[in-house]
Amino acid sequence: MDVPDEFEMGLANRKAIYSYFDQGVPAAFTIDREHCIYLEKQKCGVCLRFCDIGAIDFEQQDETVTLEVGAIIVAVGYDCFDPTPMGEYGFGRHPDVITSLQLERLTSSAGPTGGHVCRPSDGGHARRIGFIQCVGSRDRRNSPYCSAVCCMYATKAAILAAEHDPEVRSTIYYMDLRAGGKGFQEYLRRAREMYDVAYIRGRVAEVVAGKEHRLSIRYEDTDTGWLGEGTADLVVLCTALVPSAGIGDLARRLGVDLDAYGFVASDPLSPVQASVPGIYACGYCREPLDIPDSVTGGSAAAAKAFKALTGARE
Numbered sequence: 001m002d003v004p005d006e007f008e009m010g011l012a013n014r015k016a017i018y019s020y021f022d023q024g025v026p027a028a029f030t031i032d033r034e035h036c037i038y039l040e041k042q043k044c045g046v047c048l049r050f051c052d053i054g055a056i057d058f059e060q061q062d063e064t065v066t067l068e069v070g071a072i073i074v075a076v077g078y079d080c081f082d083p084t085p086m087g088e089y090g091f092g093r094h095p096d097v098i099t100s101l102q103l104e105r106l107t108s109s110a111g112p113t114g115g116h117v118c119r120p121s122d123g124g125h126a127r128r129i130g131f132i133q134c135v136g137s138r139d140r141r142n143s144p145y146c147s148a149v150c151c152m153y154a155t156k157a158a159i160l161a162a163e164h165d166p167e168v169r170s171t172i173y174y175m176d177l178r179a180g181g182k183g184f185q186e187y188l189r190r191a192r193e194m195y196d197v198a199y200i201r202g203r204v205a206e207v208v209a210g211k212e213h214r215l216s217i218r219y220e221d222t223d224t225g226w227l228g229e230g231t232a233d234l235v236v237l238c239t240a241l242v243p244s245a246g247i248g249d250l251a252r253r254l255g256v257d258l259d260a261y262g263f264v265a266s267d268p269l270s271p272v273q274a275s276v277p278g279i280y281a282c283g284y285c286r287e288p289l290d291i292p293d294s295v296t297g298g299s300a301a302a303a304k305a306f307k308a309l310t311g312a313r314e
């Protein structure tokens with residue numbers, strides 16, 4: 001049975017027996033109870049016949065494992081804001097309006113299209129890509145804070161798409177370009193000069209369907225005050241990144257505080273220290289951070305936990 005693949009963001013299907021993704025650790029396979037014909041209707045069982053090493057076990061049950069630990073590191077990351085309620089952008093209405101995480105899968109050589117940026121509507125190559133920044137971020141109705149990573153990853157995605165197909169042209173519609181980091185401004189300049197990426201400072205009002213797989217992006221140019229209209233055959237929404245769904249429950253169980261936005265609150269003078277001794281937090285669950293800063297925080301949290309467990313000096 002084919003089921004929409006969660007890792008491929010619904011852009012491909014998987015089977016009821018599957019591994020979440022190839023580089024997962026551990027690289028374990030699982031059976032999706034809700035879609036397995038054997039577990040649902042006691043029919044099929046085809047995988048039993050094909051698995052020579054007898055790894056299929058339909059009787060396996062969930063287990064609760066209790067561990068005694070001396071320190072806990074919370075690193076539960078983020079979830080992506082669902083842009084469906086922001087009807088003006090057409091997500092869920094036009095198949096060629098996708099999220100940035102879906103584009104991430106399309107630009108991946110291990111993704112469902114082998115790195116070709118294709119329109120979901122008909123599989124044709126997307127040659128004009130429009131990125132809409134701050135979708136749900138810096139927005140009092142949704143997430144008032146800056147998600148911190150989308151200005152840079154949109155630029156990265158535009159470069160990747162152009163490297164894959166030199167005919168691709170991308171336009172990035174932004175409120176402010178937040179490129180705070182070593183070499184980040186130079187990266188934007190390179191995108192403009194070498195890959196013809198256009199940046200328009202403008203708030204997008206709506207995305208409407210045009211002719212022949214074209215989408216119109218209507219916006220106000222906030223530099224000139226003029227109203228403009230761009231076209232694209234693929235629109236990418238750079239959505240807010242929000243605290244992960246289960247973080248409230250996890251924080252209650254651990255007894256740690258969350259901040260006003262729902263991220264794990266930490267000590268400003270010891271940023272990976274949560275509000276309970278012996279519990280540390282790192283990565284995006286603490287505050288919006290890119291990968292290098294998340295890795296740095298992970299190392300700091302591991303060092304703090306090591307010190308707490310062994311009494312080693314810093």
Ligand SMILES: Cc1cc2nc3c(=O)[nH]c(=O)nc-3n(C[C@H](O)[C@H](O)[C@H](O)COP(=O)(O)OP(=O)(O)OC[C@H]3O[C@@H](n4cnc5c(N)ncnc54)[C@H](O)[C@@H]3O)c2cc1C
Pocket residue numbers: 075076077078100101104149153156241244246250282283284285289290291292294
């Ligand atoms: C489209 C897109 C492109 C990006 N591109 C870049 C880029 O090019 N460069 C860059 O530096 N940053 C990029 N980022 C940002 C980057 O994804 C984050 O900085 C990074 O993932 C943060 O790492 P993390 O480990 O804190 O969180 P995550 O990567 O979110 O990892 C958290 C993990 O915890 C798991 N988890 C959640 N809850 C639980 C639980 N209760 N129990 C157990 N496990 C749980 C999750 O499944 C997940 O595997 C991008 C973000 C997006 C959305």
Ligand code: SF4
Pocket residue numbers: 001015016017031035036037038039043044045046047048
């Ligand atoms: S029994 Fe095996 S092959 Fe049949 S649906 Fe379930 S997982 Fe798939």
Ligand code: SF4
Pocket residue numbers: 133134137138145146147148149150151152175176177178238
């Ligand atoms: S990083 Fe850029 S796109 Fe993302 S919320 Fe901040 S300003 Fe908006």
